[in-house]
Amino acid sequence: MYLGIDLGTSGVKVVLTDEQGAVVRTTHASLNVSMPRALWSEQDPADWWEATCQCLDALKASQDLSTVKAIGLSGQMHGATLLDENGDVLRPAILWNDGRCDDECHEIEAAVSDARQRSGNIVMAGFTAPKILWVKHHEPDVYGRIHKVLLPKDYLRYKLTGEFASEMSDAAGTIWLNTESRKWDSILLAATGLNESHMPALFEGNAVTGELTASLAERWGMKSVPVAGGGGDNAAGAIGCGIVDPGQAMLSLGTSGVYFAVTDTFRINTEQAVHSFCHALPSRWHMMSVMLSAASCLQWYAGQSGYEDVGAMLDDVEQSVSYSDEATPLFLPYLTGERTPHNNPYAKAAFFGVTASTTRAHMARAVIEGVSMALADGMDAVHQSGVSVSSISLIGGGAKSPFWRQLLSDISGQNLTYRKGGDVGPALGAARLAQLAVNPDKSLSDICFQPEAEAEYKPDPKVNEAYLAKRQQFRELYYAIEPFWSSPKKQKTFTN
Template identity: 50%
Template sequence: MFLGIDIGTSGVKAVVIDDQGLVAGQGTAGITVSRPHDLWSEQSPDSWWQATEAAVRAIDPALRRSVRAIGLAGQMHGATLLDEQDRPLRPCILWNDGRSFAECAELEERVPALREISGNIAMPGFTAPKLLWVAKHEPEIFARTRTILLPKDFVRLQMTGERATDMSDAAGTIWLDTAARAWSPELLAACGLDTSHMPALYEGNEATGVLRASVAEAWGMGIVPVVGGGGDNAAGAVGVGVVRNGDALLSLGTSGVIFVANDRFSPNPAEAVHAFCHAIPDTWHQMAVHLSAASCIDWVARLTGVSGPAELFARAETVGPGGTDALFLPYLSGERTPHNDSRVRGAFLHLENDTDGPALARAVLEGVAFGLADGLRVLKNAGADVRELAVIGGGARSSYWGRIIAAALETPLVYLSGGEVGPALGAARLAQSHAERVSPAEICVRPHVSSRIEPDPEIAEKLARKRELFGKGYSHIKDF
């Protein structure tokens, strides 16, 4: 058995897989996000560890006793600042925090070659600008910072006592020389840091340490190896076999991501396409990242007073494609691809007296799909040849939403067995790759196809006019 733990934004998921890569058991525990000021998004690092312990303990003890290796996945970019005793100095600044937009421009001015080295444009969501913000606004905390870890790597520290990370998560800091897969002294120095502040770098299937005896005893496990794992998107890709050049997936979690695997470093920062290392050796990937996806579903469900996503989808389906002129711009937390705008906010357009809850629900489902279509467009501009998308994440549970997305993107969607498990499955597979001394490419095969959605020409035709209007929407609200 192999354990994968995913430190998500809204909760921790722990998954055990067997030798055939099938899910044998899982546990979950929730986490809350704090937004004390406009643009801010933070979490307590200690809450990740508490949720991790709860999620792991929810798994059958017999399965836990059989675990041979552990992999970690997690939300990317979070700035977790630790002191000399490895204690958090402040709440972690999360991936969807937008406060450091001014520091992004400052960072690019300090290092004109930043985009060439990191492969990415500086964005507020990334880790590096957050540290410039801390240095400027919380200098006493910056001065006491001994180590900077990403969320999953703080959990790793509690598990193993080791400060370590993997290449895919490290690339999201934009302190990494992404082509060389090594920390960049120049990018670190621009933030007043050096490699001593950074965790050691590993590939996703390499052992970073072993489970502490106290943790192993508490969890009912042996003192097993803990591998590098991956950032949530890279680990999610590993879980569904998106590891070869041209393989692509769509992740429908809190955020929305279109992910394309590459056999070489292929940056295109001009249109806010992310270019990072993959969680397996000698592989990279491109991403279009949308800060709000399934989170928009939860938001409009609360807004319209329905019990949850399932009821929301059912109400939206009563409207039908093209059944409402209401248009939704899904920028509740700002947007990355293609706009790189942390300050823009979401909007409903063209509301009427008879616009009701089902119409708003339908507009939100379409609006997220149109945002994803923007991302696919710029990925294709960057040279990606996307022929189909494997769907993972919580949003993968709705085939109804899938029909809307397939039509908006004019791209087939493939649903895979276990795809809803997400990054935890990929983390477990990376652990299996290490334990069995087998290459990730051999372990990380594509799961069984449970269903496939082809673009419906009738739906695509009815959405075409709204998609055109959506394309103009950002320019009308960005300066509001």
């Protein structure tokens, strides 16, 4: 048996798999996000650990874990978890969707003129490095006591093993990694006042990084098994869906929306805010577009408009509003700013074109279409990076809706495959990386195979043509109102 632990934004999920890669058991514990101020997003790492222990305690109660051979980890990327010299947490972790440190991004790029070439990425407010500068500027007492900076899943690793370690796919999202050479970059670290001693040791995702402590092994009825490097949530989700070779891609519909395409070379497209990260396997990289609010937009509108849940909203739209209904407005889905292709943490959500004929269902369709068009723009940006894609798999909780799957195909113009078990995603990938770590003689294809295809979706040419025109309106609307979303410090003041 193999354990995969995924630390998501909304909860921790643990899966138990067998030697054939089948999921035997799953457990889940929910988490809350604190947003005490505009643009802020934080969690208490103690809650991560408590949720992880709840999951493993529940798993032990229903399953003999004595045959577990290894543990793999996955988690939300970019979060800044700050520890003092005693290993104690200094402040709440600043999360991936936190947008408070735009000024610090510019400060890093001013200090390191080739920062984008070194990291492969624009320095964005969601990434880890600018968060540290924000702490330096606003919480100098905390900054002065920083001993280690860990990513969220790597804090769980520390609690499980006592080791400070990370792996390439997650480290690439800090801005401190030289993504091409797969090493910490001393110049990028120095731009935030840190050095390599503040960083965890680096491993590949399929390498052993430590062992489960004896006390925890006893608690859960396991041996002191190896803990693998694992992967950031998107890379681990790709591993779980068998997206491991160049030409393979996936579209993940979770809280955020991600388009992920594997390459065997390091590429850069910062002009369109495409992320260039290491994959969780050696000698592989990936290009990735990210929209910060995907399925979360649907959850937001369903909750605000009185639908029982997102499923009820999707059913209502499918039954009552067609793609050609002129009463459907445009919706810009930027509830928490945006990354690809705009790199604008100040972007806001907006409806445009509401009429007296517009109903709740029309508004709901606008939300679904807006998220889908933003995802399609991100997919186009990745393809324009010189990445050739032969197949696209759908994963994530939002991908459960056949109606939305077809709409995504119609809007993007791409063939999409929904695979069984795709909603398990990162946790399954973490378990597979654990299996790879203790079975080095097994081939990658034996362990990281693609799950069985459940359904195929091809774009309807007539519907796709209609959406090409609507997508152009969608883009033009964003750029027309973008000046209203600039940094508060850059906004113009008008006087009479």
